[in-house]
Amino acid sequence: MKIRRSERLIDITHYLLERPHTLIPLTFFAKRYESAKSSISEDLGIIRRTFATRGTGILETVPGAAGGVRFIPTISEEEAKQFITEMTVRLAEQSRLLPGGYVYLSDLLGQPEVLRQVGRLIATQYVDQKIDAVMTVATKGVPIAQSVSMYLNVPFVIVRRDSKITEGSTVSVNYVSGSSERVEKMELSKRSLPRGARVLVVDDFMKGGGTVNGMRSLITEFEAELVGITVFAESTFDGPRAIDDYTALLSVDKVNSQSDTIHVKAGNYLQRAFKH
Amino acid sequence: MKIRRSERLIDITHYLLERPHTLIPLTFFAKRYESAKSSISEDLGIIRRTFATRGTGILETVPGAAGGVRFIPTISEEEAKQFITEMTVRLAEQSRLLPGGYVYLSDLLGQPEVLRQVGRLIATQYVDQKIDAVMTVATKGVPIAQSVSMYLNVPFVIVRRDSKITEGSTVSVNYVSGSSERVEKMELSKRSLPRGARVLVVDDFMKGGGTVNGMRSLITEFEAELVGITVFAESTFDGPRAIDDYTALLSVDKVNSQSDTIHVKAGNYLQRAFKH
Incomplete structure (x- = not known):
């Protein structure tokens, strides 16, 4: 026929x-x-x-x-801009404010249409680069990594803070958690990343950059290569960040627990992805 | 124009x-x-x-x-059968065998094309039912929940075993971990599930069913409704399971650490999804 x-x-x-x-x-x-x-x-x-x-x-x-x-x-600059503007409004919703100045994000990062757009945005940024794997840390980075991996059509790997018997042999590194200044440990299954792999790191939220810096050390341990770092949202941080070369879709400018307000603006994504 | x-x-x-x-x-x-x-x-x-x-x-x-x-x-029965057969072969790869008879799955559940098909399969099974949210437990269930949520176009919620400051108020339940017989705790952000929501539970692996049973208790605590349970793989379990009404795409029949072999067959998915 x-x-x-x-x-x-x-x-x-x-x-x-x-x-x-x-x-x-x-x-x-x-x-x-x-x-x-x-x-x-x-x-x-x-x-x-x-x-x-x-x-x-x-x-x-x-x-x-x-x-x-x-x-x-890919996503057009116009559509990307529209999505980011929409997110700045949604992130600033007062009901997201948690004790300690944290911002509740789990609902947004559990919505398929939000994740689809986040995936398209981040994939567009790296469209000209060879990427072999997307890396993130459990748990909240996982949906973002998966979405990016769908659009780039490469696997994603999950770094864990707790050891699990079902991961087999692992490689671990210590890192300084930026917010608490404590030394913590993260690990990745040994078989999850081949030597020389070109890795894109993504995460939901970045404050001091300690977690992302831990992933950078892990990539070095695996003799792999870091291609780039993109987070859904960054927040203002007093003092030097462990990471300076990164992209953020959104920037949580100031969380004021007194007046119950969250200031959110666009991050540096648009400048970086569309080369202004 | x-x-x-x-x-x-x-x-x-x-x-x-x-x-x-x-x-x-x-x-x-x-x-x-x-x-x-x-x-x-x-x-x-x-x-x-x-x-x-x-x-x-x-x-x-x-x-x-x-x-x-x-x-x-949806997925056709033929395509579903083909995918499950392919997975039985891949799951039985000797290199997946971990100490203690565990099976390494993280590579498969980090591959976009595998996750796409798993999502389509599970979504097809519930195509005639109203579902408001997909629920899973961190970390390894997350990619499956996300994939199903993409195809059903409903949000997914992540139950956690560890408390996180970024989740806000939570509701917690105790459950008996089937494998270790220990009483453990799991919790879910209070704002993540509205009362009366119809919930589909998914997970990567089920042994005794304790974890899934914990999620069932959580659903009750939220005054929500359990629509169904589907896992990527079940394994044989000696003794009564905490859960009997569930669907499994794959069934890990026997892990023999002596001879280094894993026996994998199709689970009850095809019978249940295509009503034989």
Whole structure:
């Protein structure tokens, strides 16, 4: 049975969206729909233009016998800006204020549509770099790491503060927790990261940068390479940070427990991701 | 500028896939593409048929003034079977065997394409039921909960074994850990689950069922309702389980540390999800 163009366009779109950053040969589609390669080529041209117009992402063409197409999800600067503005409002909600000046984030980071956008934003920032794995620390960084990993189509690894029997042999490092100044320990399963892997570190919240700095040490222990650090939100911190080269989507400027207000502004993401 | 059908089909497909279980009025698309509602209706008919043929999911039509279309992602029995068979092979890899008869799973549950399929499988099982939230326990259940939540388009909540200052007030319960027979404690942020919420519990691995039973108690404490329990893998357990009504994608039959072999078979998922 021959498949019509309209059906092909729908199914190719679905197929590509489920497999970001994966090279798919034209012959695969030609066979799947029993269509000529020239027709598939035309289909892909229409999809490429639509994806570009709508800001869905880039459909890259790799020429040659071993070539094909590769879908690279991105977000437009406009959509990114809109999302960040929306988040500054939501983060500043008074009901988020917890004792000690902490901000409640778990509801936002448990919402699929928020996580989808966070994943798209962070993946867009690293679109030109080779990344082999996304790293985060348990528990609250996990949803962010997973979302980024979906859009980059690479695995994510979870660093833990507590030892678990189900992780096998681990490599551990000590780090100074910025907020408490205590020396703590974090570890990662030995088999989770190959030597030389290029690693992107993500986390939900950064204050002094101690936790992120611990992950940096772990990456060194694994003889892997740190590509970048992006956090959902940073907060103002008195004194030197353990980390200075990082990206934050949001910046919690000041938490005032007296007046029960949270000041939130955009972080440096837009400048960094869109190279201003 | 008028948008051609081919471009509409691509963009509608993308729009729907990103927003599962969301009712979208025809007028939204008509406005987005400056097209007649009758054209949009035809587009949606083509998408509905293609999604059905390819096993992408169901495009539901809700008639009337407040109506529209709703995309419900599902997986076909054939694709589900294929994925489970593939997983039985991967889980049985000798290198997964850890001291004490544990099985290393973290690599699989950190791979986006594995998590996508796990999410689609579990979401398909509950496609006819109203679900308000997905619940799991930190840390290893989180990726599964997130994936299911993406396909059901509902939030997920994370129960913790350790108290965190960033969760605000919590409700805690004690539970008997099946493997160690110890009484432990788990807790959930008070604001994370509204009364009456219909909750789906997921986890990575179930032995005695103690952890899942703890989550059941928590749901009762929140005056919420348990809709179902699905785990990625169960393992054989000597003695009565704390939980008997549950679904498992995989069943780790026997871990033999002497001969270094792991026996894995399909769990009861296929029977339960496809009502045999």
